Amino acid sequence: MKQNILPAIKLTALTIIFFIGIYTLIIWIVAQVAPNNGFGETVIVNNKVVGYKLEGQKFSDDKYFWSRPSAAGYNAAASSGSNKGTTNPDYLKDVQSKIDTFLVHNPTVKKEEIPSDLITYSGSGLDPDISVAAAKIQFNRIAKTRNISEEKINALVENQIQKPLLGLFGTEKVNVLLLNIELDKLK
Amino acid sequence: MNTEILGIVLMFVVTVILAIPLGRYIGKLYNGDKTKLDFIFNPIDNLFFKLSGIKADKEMNWKQHLVALLSINMVWFLFSMLILMNMSWLPLNPDGNPSMSADTAFNTSISFISNTNLQHYSGESGVSYLGQLVLMLFQFISAAAGMAVCAVVFNAMKERTTEKLGNFYNYFVKSFTRVLLPLSIVVAIILLFNGTPMTFKGKDQFISVQGDTVNVSRGPAAAMIAIKQLGTNGGGFFGANSAHPLENPNYFTNAVEDVSIILIPIAMIFALGYMLKRKKLAWIIFGVMTVGFLLLLIPTVYFEMKGSSNIAAMHIAQPLGSMEGKEVRFGPAASAYWAITTTVTSNGSVNSMHDSLTPLGGMSAMLGMMVNSFYGGVGVGFLNFYIFIIIAVFISGLMVGRTPEFLGKKIEAKEMKIATIIALLHPFLILSFTALSSHLFAHDPKTYAAWLNNPGYHGFGEMLYEYTSSSANNGSGFEGLGDGVPFWNITCGIVMLIGRFLPIIGPVAIAGILAKKKYVPESAGTLKTDTTTFGIMVFAVIAIIAALSFFPALALGPISEFFSK
Numbered sequence: 001m002k003q004n005i006l007p008a009i010k011l012t013a014l015t016i017i018f019f020i021g022i023y024t025l026i027i028w029i030v031a032q033v034a035p036n037n038g039f040g041e042t043v044i045v046n047n048k049v050v051g052y053k054l055e056g057q058k059f060s061d062d063k064y065f066w067s068r069p070s071a072a073g074y075n076a077a078a079s080s081g082s083n084k085g086t087t088n089p090d091y092l093k094d095v096q097s098k099i100d101t102f103l104v105h106n107p108t109v110k111k112e113e114i115p116s117d118l119i120t121y122s123g124s125g126l127d128p129d130i131s132v133a134a135a136k137i138q139f140n141r142i143a144k145t146r147n148i149s150e151e152k153i154n155a156l157v158e159n160q161i162q163k164p165l166l167g168l169f170g171t172e173k174v175n176v177l178l179l180n181i182e183l184d185k186l187k
Numbered sequence: 188m189n190t191e192i193l194g195i196v197l198m199f200v201v202t203v204i205l206a207i208p209l210g211r212y213i214g215k216l217y218n219g220d221k222t223k224l225d226f227i228f229n230p231i232d233n234l235f236f237k238l239s240g241i242k243a244d245k246e247m248n249w250k251q252h253l254v255a256l257l258s259i260n261m262v263w264f265l266f267s268m269l270i271l272m273n274m275s276w277l278p279l280n281p282d283g284n285p286s287m288s289a290d291t292a293f294n295t296s297i298s299f300i301s302n303t304n305l306q307h308y309s310g311e312s313g314v315s316y317l318g319q320l321v322l323m324l325f326q327f328i329s330a331a332a333g334m335a336v337c338a339v340v341f342n343a344m345k346e347r348t349t350e351k352l353g354n355f356y357n358y359f360v361k362s363f364t365r366v367l368l369p370l371s372i373v374v375a376i377i378l379l380f381n382g383t384p385m386t387f388k389g390k391d392q393f394i395s396v397q398g399d400t401v402n403v404s405r406g407p408a409a410a411m412i413a414i415k416q417l418g419t420n421g422g423g424f425f426g427a428n429s430a431h432p433l434e435n436p437n438y439f440t441n442a443v444e445d446v447s448i449i450l451i452p453i454a455m456i457f458a459l460g461y462m463l464k465r466k467k468l469a470w471i472i473f474g475v476m477t478v479g480f481l482l483l484l485i486p487t488v489y490f491e492m493k494g495s496s497n498i499a500a501m502h503i504a505q506p507l508g509s510m511e512g513k514e515v516r517f518g519p520a521a522s523a524y525w526a527i528t529t530t531v532t533s534n535g536s537v538n539s540m541h542d543s544l545t546p547l548g549g550m551s552a553m554l555g556m557m558v559n560s561f562y563g564g565v566g567v568g569f570l571n572f573y574i575f576i577i578i579a580v581f582i583s584g585l586m587v588g589r590t591p592e593f594l595g596k597k598i599e600a601k602e603m604k605i606a607t608i609i610a611l612l613h614p615f616l617i618l619s620f621t622a623l624s625s626h627l628f629a630h631d632p633k634t635y636a637a638w639l640n641n642p643g644y645h646g647f648g649e650m651l652y653e654y655t656s657s658s659a660n661n662g663s664g665f666e667g668l669g670d671g672v673p674f675w676n677i678t679c680g681i682v683m684l685i686g687r688f689l690p691i692i693g694p695v696a697i698a699g700i701l702a703k704k705k706y707v708p709e710s711a712g713t714l715k716t717d718t719t720t721f722g723i724m725v726f727a728v729i730a731i732i733a734a735l736s737f738f739p740a741l742a743l744g745p746i747s748e749f750f751s752k
Contacts, residue, residue, distance in 0.1 A: 004254055004255050004258035004259070005258050005262070006240065007239050007240055007241050007356070008255075008258045008259035008261075008262045009262050010238065010239035010240060011235065011239040011241065011259065011356065011360075012259065012262050012263060012266065012328075014235055014238055014239060015324060015327070015328050015363070016324060018235075019320075019323065019324045019327050019328075020320045020321065020323070020324055023327075023368065023371070023372075023410065024320060024323075024407060024410050026372065027372070027375045027376070027379070027385055027407075027409055027410040027413075028385055028386075028387075028407065028410075030375075030376055030379055030385075031379050031384075031385035031386070031409065034379040034380050034385070035380065035382060037386075038379060038384055038385035038386045038409070039384060039386050039388065039391070039405065040382065040384040040386075040391075040403070040405055040433060041382050042393070045396075048393075048394070049393040050393065050394070050395060050396050051393060051395055051396065051401070052393075052403055052433075053382070054382050054432040054433055054436050055403065055432050055433065056432070057395040057396065057397070057399070057401060058395065058397060058399055059396070059397060060397070061397055064396070064397070068515070072427075074395075074399070074401065075401070075402065076401050076402060076403040076404060077311050077312070077390055077402040077403060077404040078309065078311055078312065078404075078426065079311065079404075079425050079426045079427035079430075079431050080309075080426055080427060080666075081427065081430065081512045081539075081540035081542075081543065081666070082511065082512065082540070082543065083512070083540055083542040083543060083640050083641075083665070083666045083667030084511065084512075084542070084543055084640065084641060084667065085542060085543065085546075085641040085645035085648075085667075085748070086495040086497055086498065086509060086511055086543060086544075086545055086546075087497055087546065087643075087644075087645060087748055087751070088641045088642065088645060089642070090642075091641075092497055092498075092501070095498065095501065095503075096501060099501065099503065111502050111503070112502050112503075112504060113504060114503055114504060115503075115504050115505070115506055115507070116494065116495075116498055116503050116504065116505040116506075116507065116508075116509070116510045116511075117507060117510045117515055119503060120498070120510045120511040120512075120513075121511060121512065121543075122430075122510075122512070122513070122514055122515070123427060123430030123512045123513050123514050123522075123537075123538065123539045123540045124425075124427035124430040124431045124432060124514060125427065126427070126431065126432050127432070127514050127515055127516075128432055128516075129514070129515040129516050130515055131506070131507060131515055133504070133506055164190040164194075164438070165194070165437075165438045165439055165442075168190055168193055168194075168197075169190055169193055169194035169197055169438065169442070170190055170191060170194045170438035170441075170516075170517070170518060170521065171190070171191060171438070171507065171515060171516065171517070171518035172190075173515045173516055177396065180396055181396065184396075
């Protein structure tokens with residue numbers, strides 16, 4: 001044991017310099033040429049930062065596309081999911097109340113049409129996206145609140161749809177923040 | 188075909204295509220063969236050896252290997268405790284996060300030196316940037332230590348009689364300089380250019396479109412996320428791990444991170460084939476592991492894409508599938524694929540919340556950790572599989588009335604005793620500690636009410652998952668469990684410690700003892716181990732050990748949950 005302790009201490013000290021020092025520095029230097037210098041990409045409207053492109057934020061106003069429910073309350077400094085089991089009775093009551101709220105705000109929508117991503121909590125509590133179906137279901141409400149035709153809103157959403165990777169792999173989705181910023185620009 | 192399904196097929200195919208050449212490269216390193224990258228790495232490695240006073244060509248026997256491993260781990264543990272308990276006043280703490288309490292630091296230290304990365308804290312508020320970087324260091328060196336002991340076992344399996352099994356420090360340093368470091372740099376750069384932050388500035392603040400004031404955690408994340416995926420570590424930078432949009436920005440990064448999870452574990456199998464010059468054996472092992480992997484993967488993908496039956500009962504459309512705890516940019520198929528890759532290897536990072544998986548999806552994740560050798564953790568995954576091989580050789584030897592032999596070495600009572608103890612240790616740790624916590628909870632549900640986030644069968648599942656994850660050195664969790672308290676910190680710490688080192692000591696001892704024995708060349712009477720028949724035999728041993736030991740506990744948890752609605 002004894003003859004191993006000293007090399008172990010020295011070797012550990014060297015790995016500290018190697019990884020915490022050199023490796024971290026290499027990645028940090030590369031970050032200086034990455035988007036927004038490694039600070040995270042921000043979205044700017046009228047010279048003001050209104051959010052991070054990758055991080056979802058709360059949209060609950062009738063005139064905006066709603067984002068997904070968040071167990072973290074969209075606090076980007078405390079990400080978390082609900083961690084509820086899908087068989088938990090209290091959780092199912094919570095989901096039911098989300099359905100009811102949605103129906104009150106969207107009277108033309110039938111319950112069977114609500115896609116599940118709009119009434120379930122995301123994993124991080126910061127999901128920036130909703131599914132295309134979840135965007136479409138909100139057209140009527142937004143059109144009425146904003147007095148814009150549904151066709152215009154549809155055209156806007158079609159523009160914002162992010163296709164699967166290379167058109168082949170993964171899901172189709174819409175970034176809610178970018179979509180709502182475009183929506184605000186519509187006359 | 189569905190784009191979500193295509194996505195996971197792509198991930199698996201790419202992983203295997205990359206793993207074959209990587210495995211040959213790793214095999215060359217541990218054999219001491221020349222590689223094309225020697226001109227870069229030889230000087231670096233030599234500097235490590237020179238400055239730490241290590242003679243890298245001094246061969247060690249199996250006991251010396253273990254002493255070297257345990258000594259350096261002790262140094263790491265003390266260093267980790269020191270930093271984690273003093274983070275608040277040490278540098279690189281722009282958010283003013285507190286130091287850890289002794290029990291949380293104990294849990295976290297063991298968690299990271301044992302390659303588990305169970306996190307009873309949240310990255311945004313529980314550690315400083317210095318703390319994160321120290322944990323990142325352990326993600327490199329604990330993974331390298333696992334690979335080094337695996338190299339010792341590979342070396343011992345060669346056709347010869349010897350006590351000399353290479354030098355521990357040589358394997359260890361080569362593993363991190365020549366495998367983990369270059370791969371991590373590649374992955375970190377991919378993440379950077381997709382939006383993952385790498386900064387030493389603290390939290391940012393902005394006012395959202397709706398007018399809310401939002402704080403945003405950032406930090407030197409890209410460097411850590413790369414190695415946490417590659418080294419089967421899994422300890423994320425942010426609380427939500429790879430479900431967090433900064434930690435895993437899009438479907439492409441998700442694919443890169445998920446390929447990284449099982450790349451080295453699969454490559455290690457091909458490294459074995461190269462080192463022993465037994466390619467067929469490597470393919471048989473890969474085949475057995477892949478069959479087991481698919482048997483867990485397919486039902487999970489099916490159930491997650493089908494959606495929750497309770498939500499369906501509320502007449503809600505589930506065009507994607509079960510979305511609770513999942514992110515839209517990944518979807519249920521890629522989330523299910525991640526859930527299984529992260530649990531069959533001992534990675535433990537998550538891109539969806541496992542607590543919210545459908546009952547049988549959650550069970551498959553648990554089974555992955557209970558078996559813990561379908562690919563398994565970097566290095567240690569093969570060691571677990573090795574134990575099952577030894578048992579299968581012995582049983583099939585008895586069945587056909589031949590002397591049990593594995594690669595020309597007789598398996599005798601001593602090796603079998605060790606193998607049996609190690610095979611039973613994992614269920615013993617999981618089941619006895621789950622029984623203990625269930626007992627406490629059942630007798631005093633009021634005092635321990637904060638433990639469980641879900642009632643009934645699922646609540647039991649939360650406790651079962653936690654100890655399974657600890658013993659398998661996985662680190663994922665049914666995170667609803669209120670585990671940031673001394674009871675869970677200490678018991679999980681103990682389970683992780685035993686679950687890491689005994690399953691290393693056992694196989695290294697067996698391999699060391701076998702290496703010393705006389706080599707018996709293959710004859711007509713030899714039981715061939717590189718055949719499909721033997722592969723099926725190993726699979727049967729794994730299925731019986733896992734099924735018999737864990738079925739009752741699973742029946743009380745996820746299976747009951749599935750049937751009860």
